[in-house]
Amino acid sequence: xxxxxSPGSPGDPLWYKDAIFYELHVKAFRDGNGxxxxxxxxxxxxxxxxxxxxxDCLWILPMYPSPFRDDGYDIADYYSIxxxxxxxxxxxxxxxxxxxxxxxxxxxxxxxxTSDQHPWFQEARQSTDNPRRDWYVWxxxxxxxxxxxxxFLDTEMSxxxxxxxxxxxxxxxxxxxxxxxxxxxxxxxxxMWNVMRFWLDMGVDGFRVDAVPYLIEREGTSCENLPETHxxxxxxxxxxxxxxxxxxLLAEANxxxxxxxxxxxxxxxxxxxxxxxxxxxxxxxxRLEDRKPLVEIIERxxxxxxxxxxxxxxRNHDELTLEMVTDEERDYMYQEYARDRVARINLxxxxxxxxxxxxxxxxxxxxxxxxxxxxxxxxxxxxxEIGMGDNVYLGDRNGVRTPMQWNGGWNGGFSDADPEQIxxxxxxxxxxxxxxxxxDSQRRTPHSLLHWMRRIIQIRQTARxxxxxxxxxxxxxxxxILAYLRTYEKETILVVNNLAGxxxxxELDLKDLEGAIPIExxxxxxxPRIGELPYLLTMAPYQFxxxxxxxx
Amino acid sequence: xxxxxxxxxxxxxxxxxxxxxxIAVGIPTLNHGGVIVDIVDAVTRCFRTHFPRERAVLxxxxxxxxDGTPELVLDPARDQRGNAxxxxxxxxxxxxxxxxxxxxxxxxxxxxxxxxxxxxxxxxIIDPDCAVSPxxxxxxxxxxxxxxxxxxxxxxxxxxxxxxxxxxxxxxVVRGVYxxxxxxxxxxxxxxxxxxxxxxxxxxxxxxxxxxxxxxLWMGTTALAGGYEARQVGxxxxxxxxxxxxxxxxxxxxxxxxxxxxxxELHAPYWVESRPPGSVPMIGQPTEAADDPDVPATEPLVxxxxxxxxxxxxxxxxxxxxxxxxAVRALSESTExxxxxxxxxxxxxxxxxxxxxxxxxxxxxxxTKALVTPYLGRTAAFxxxxxxxxxxxxxxxxxxxxxxxxxKPHLVERWNPGxxx
Numbered sequence: 001x002x003x004x005x006s007p008g009s010p011g012d013p014l015w016y017k018d019a020i021f022y023e024l025h026v027k028a029f030r031d032g033n034g035x036x037x038x039x040x041x042x043x044x045x046x047x048x049x050x051x052x053x054x055x056d057c058l059w060i061l062p063m064y065p066s067p068f069r070d071d072g073y074d075i076a077d078y079y080s081i082x083x084x085x086x087x088x089x090x091x092x093x094x095x096x097x098x099x100x101x102x103x104x105x106x107x108x109x110x111x112x113x114t115s116d117q118h119p120w121f122q123e124a125r126q127s128t129d130n131p132r133r134d135w136y137v138w139x140x141x142x143x144x145x146x147x148x149x150x151x152f153l154d155t156e157m158s159x160x161x162x163x164x165x166x167x168x169x170x171x172x173x174x175x176x177x178x179x180x181x182x183x184x185x186x187x188x189x190x191x192m193w194n195v196m197r198f199w200l201d202m203g204v205d206g207f208r209v210d211a212v213p214y215l216i217e218r219e220g221t222s223c224e225n226l227p228e229t230h231x232x233x234x235x236x237x238x239x240x241x242x243x244x245x246x247x248x249l250l251a252e253a254n255x256x257x258x259x260x261x262x263x264x265x266x267x268x269x270x271x272x273x274x275x276x277x278x279x280x281x282x283x284x285x286x287r288l289e290d291r292k293p294l295v296e297i298i299e300r301x302x303x304x305x306x307x308x309x310x311x312x313x314x315r316n317h318d319e320l321t322l323e324m325v326t327d328e329e330r331d332y333m334y335q336e337y338a339r340d341r342v343a344r345i346n347l348x349x350x351x352x353x354x355x356x357x358x359x360x361x362x363x364x365x366x367x368x369x370x371x372x373x374x375x376x377x378x379x380x381x382x383x384x385e386i387g388m389g390d391n392v393y394l395g396d397r398n399g400v401r402t403p404m405q406w407n408g409g410w411n412g413g414f415s416d417a418d419p420e421q422i423x424x425x426x427x428x429x430x431x432x433x434x435x436x437x438x439x440d441s442q443r444r445t446p447h448s449l450l451h452w453m454r455r456i457i458q459i460r461q462t463a464r465x466x467x468x469x470x471x472x473x474x475x476x477x478x479x480x481i482l483a484y485l486r487t488y489e490k491e492t493i494l495v496v497n498n499l500a501g502x503x504x505x506x507e508l509d510l511k512d513l514e515g516a517i518p519i520e521x522x523x524x525x526x527x528p529r530i531g532e533l534p535y536l537l538t539m540a541p542y543q544f545x546x547x548x549x550x551x552x
Numbered sequence: 553x554x555x556x557x558x559x560x561x562x563x564x565x566x567x568x569x570x571x572x573x574x575i576a577v578g579i580p581t582l583n584h585g586g587v588i589v590d591i592v593d594a595v596t597r598c599f600r601t602h603f604p605r606e607r608a609v610l611x612x613x614x615x616x617x618x619d620g621t622p623e624l625v626l627d628p629a630r631d632q633r634g635n636a637x638x639x640x641x642x643x644x645x646x647x648x649x650x651x652x653x654x655x656x657x658x659x660x661x662x663x664x665x666x667x668x669x670x671x672x673x674x675x676x677i678i679d680p681d682c683a684v685s686p687x688x689x690x691x692x693x694x695x696x697x698x699x700x701x702x703x704x705x706x707x708x709x710x711x712x713x714x715x716x717x718x719x720x721x722x723x724x725v726v727r728g729v730y731x732x733x734x735x736x737x738x739x740x741x742x743x744x745x746x747x748x749x750x751x752x753x754x755x756x757x758x759x760x761x762x763x764x765x766x767x768x769l770w771m772g773t774t775a776l777a778g779g780y781e782a783r784q785v786g787x788x789x790x791x792x793x794x795x796x797x798x799x800x801x802x803x804x805x806x807x808x809x810x811x812x813x814x815x816x817e818l819h820a821p822y823w824v825e826s827r828p829p830g831s832v833p834m835i836g837q838p839t840e841a842a843d844d845p846d847v848p849a850t851e852p853l854v855x856x857x858x859x860x861x862x863x864x865x866x867x868x869x870x871x872x873x874x875x876x877x878x879a880v881r882a883l884s885e886s887t888e889x890x891x892x893x894x895x896x897x898x899x900x901x902x903x904x905x906x907x908x909x910x911x912x913x914x915x916x917x918x919x920t921k922a923l924v925t926p927y928l929g930r931t932a933a934f935x936x937x938x939x940x941x942x943x944x945x946x947x948x949x950x951x952x953x954x955x956x957x958x959x960k961p962h963l964v965e966r967w968n969p970g971x972x973x
Contacts, residue, residue, distance in 0.1 A: 477565070477566060477569030
């Protein structure tokens with residue numbers, strides 16, 4: 001399988017720079033065997049839908065055997081598939097079927113920790129001289145690494161937990177049932193590479209690597225973002241590049257962009273990393289009707305190596321995280337988007353896109369327009385393409401992980417099982433319930449959100465400037481207008497967004513593009529030629545335009 | 553027929569770019585380059601710290617500065633400075649000059665016109681010759697945003713002998729005539745609601761150059777006469793002017809007393825009716841001033857009073873009723889070090905002047921300037937009366953207000969001798 005070039009962008013090792021990603025839970029997408037839980041057989045049966053949608057790469061959330069105390073991020077076996085999701089053959093079938101359709105697949109790689117049920121940990125705790133003992137971080141006291149922040153403050157009192165079996169403390173940055181692996185141990189690094197190789201040989205196109213800043217611990221430090229962590233990452237990247245060119249590593253590091261920047265290294269660590277702070281600022285800019293938050297965060301985003309790319313998103317399987325905002329901004333976001341406190345969790349908001357935007361189709365389109373036109377590769381979250389709702393009463397973040405709504409029939413087309421058997425209830429309220437919001441009904445409605453999403457994805461894929469181009473903000477005097485140029489080689493796209501709920505006029509200084517004719521990309525209509533004078537555009541509420549500039 | 557626009561094309565272009573806002577601060581300027589940066593920063597910090605969620609606009613109406621004032625207002629470097637405190641939103645800044653003769657009145661009118669398009673719920677007008685702080689600007693704006701309130705004036709902590717024009721003339725007249733008065737009826741800074749600004753745009757006095765205090769007086773009395781909700785808010789010690797103004801007293805009277813008397817004319821249908829006295833609600837407590845002031849010497853005032861009565865005899869005899877004139881002349885001729893210019897006589901003098909102004913007894917500018925003479929006599933009497941026991945000064949000012957209330961029928965009678973308006 002070495003050197004395989006996946007379909008979609010054949011042979012292009014930078015395929016991820018143009019790709020549109022689609023994040024999904026296997027358990028939530030489609031139940032193929034009628035047991036109430038989504039599985040790979042079910043997912044295979046819906047790959048044509050994803051192909052029609054136009055996405056390029058699927059990001060599969062953890063599918064490994066797990067006690068599911070952290071939605072699968074507590075892995076108990078890196079070399080297998082959770083039985084409820086199917087068999088290894090089912091996974092291979094899925095992978096092949098996806099590739100046949102030109103869809104790439106990336107999977108989760110939780111490297112920082114395992115489940116405490118993982119055999120490695122079970123062995124390690126047996127005795128201090130067990131060969132696996134040094135695969136985890138142990139201590140006789142809980143004094144080491146004092147001052148290191150506790151991430152899950154709601155549930156954890158310490159980063160150390162007492163193991164009554166081996167009578168020692170073990171280190172964990174997340175839940176106490178997720179002991180951290182010891183990446184100072186070369187055997188652990190080798191084993192993690194073996195894990196990667198196992199899945200790469202099977203054909204996966206890359207990994208979304210979870211919790212990367214926490215791999216190494218050192219006394220007197222924050223135990224985050226340490227130089228030795230980068231050593232580990234360079235080790236894995238070098239192996240990947242040598243043996244599996246064209247595959248991709250995506251970092252999850254919820255930090256400011258300047259702090260994430262080192263994870264790209266000199267192009268020798270991650271290919272991609274999520275740009276977390278952009279996300280809340282898209283929502284903020286929309287509610288404020290002011291481009292300031294977005295422009296500021298993008299302008300403070302450092303350059304990254306040529307082969308690297310940011311990943312951006314509107315929503316995902318977690319809460320709408322508000323860690324990368326100021327206290328003032330967080331208060332504002334809570335007041336505007338989560339006035340009902342039950343919608344708040346950790347430092348964020350557990351809502352899906354459509355309910356966050358009060359079901360306002362214009363806002364949903366505008367934010368998707370931003371997502372697909374700002375620098376970075378966009379990640380869509382399953383169900384948001386049809387405007388699915390959520391259920392904040394399901395606890396934790398399960399409310400945004402409800403079954404996909406395929407039709408208005410039995411279990412919304414998700415499963416043939418008894419409704420009581422479904423892993424968690426479908427959304428069933430009259431506004432967002434599966435009877436009202438589902439794929440089949442939107443397929444039959446030409447102006448549905450689903451059709452619109454297909455169309456905008458299709459249009460984005462006609463211009464490489466979106467994925468690879470530079471950005472230059474135009475900053476017209478009207479701050480409700482967010483306008484920018486995306487330029488790649490000889491291609492220039494002009495994007496103009498009205499962030500306001502009222503009609504706006506904007507005068508764009510396009511002098512340096514004098515002579516160009518803007519061609520509106522959705523309808524192909526030519527607009528007046530750009531001249532010396534400011535270019536006047538009047539925009540309807542929440543309207544946006546993408547123009548391809550042509551010199552004709 | 554050519555139409556004169558209040559808003560220049562440049563101003564209109566910037567207003568369109570800003571669109572709707574929640575709060576606005578108008579800053580009239582004319583060659584304020586030396587101070588405008590600090591004012592812009594204070595207003596920006598006000599927006600950032602006190603109103604981070606409101607859409608805010610700084611609205612500079614410039615009379616044609618040639619020292620770069622508008623450029624300083626719009627300087628992008630101000631963004632960096634203003635952004636230091638964070639802030640969710642863009643702080644919009646508009647700066648443009650207006651057409652026509654330079655006057656503070658016109659500048660406020662243009663700010664009102666701009667606000668008609670911006671539609672800010674609260675508009676504060678700041679006097680660029682006085683220092684402002686983010687807190688003081690916020691204190692003016694907030695009542696308009698949070699209460700049923702259309703007009704807000706500041707209250708400053710003053711020593712008993714400071715601001716005699718206010719304590720001895722403006723405040724008692726407004727109180728006596730309108731039934732209530734803010735403590736500072738002529739402060740250079742104030743705030744109003746969008747409704748007030750919109751209603752006031754077709755006002756009659758925009759062509760006059762009333763000066764900052766005169767405009768404030770006109771606006772304040774308009775609020776009282778128009779049934780608008782008014783408030784006053786304590787702002788502590790009055791900041792020292794950051795650009796010294798040395799206008800001669802007659803010029804001040806021409807503007808301020810002229811504005812007062814013109815306001816009385818405009819609002820006569822309101823105040824000639826008998827109305828129960830009231831008060832302008834206070835938000836917070838006014839700060840007490842350190843009561844150890846330098847009391848101005850009274851001798852120069854008395855000398856000016858005596859000389860003025862002699863020099864202006866025909867004028868004063870024309871303006872004042874006979875018995876009032878006799879009393880004033882007698883005072884000026886008394887041998888006392890400081891003639892005892894009492895409340896009753898003082899109210900009769902002022903009301904006679906107001907009525908004469910209304911009657912058009914003489915050139916109005918001459919008339920208002922002539923009031924300086926008795927004012928000096930009255931001020932000397934007030935200062936001399938309480939220099940040794942300032943504790944009684946506040947009560948004396950209250951008594952003066954009551955006297956003006958009591959004497960209002962005298963004004964009504966003199967105002968409208970035929971019994972009809």
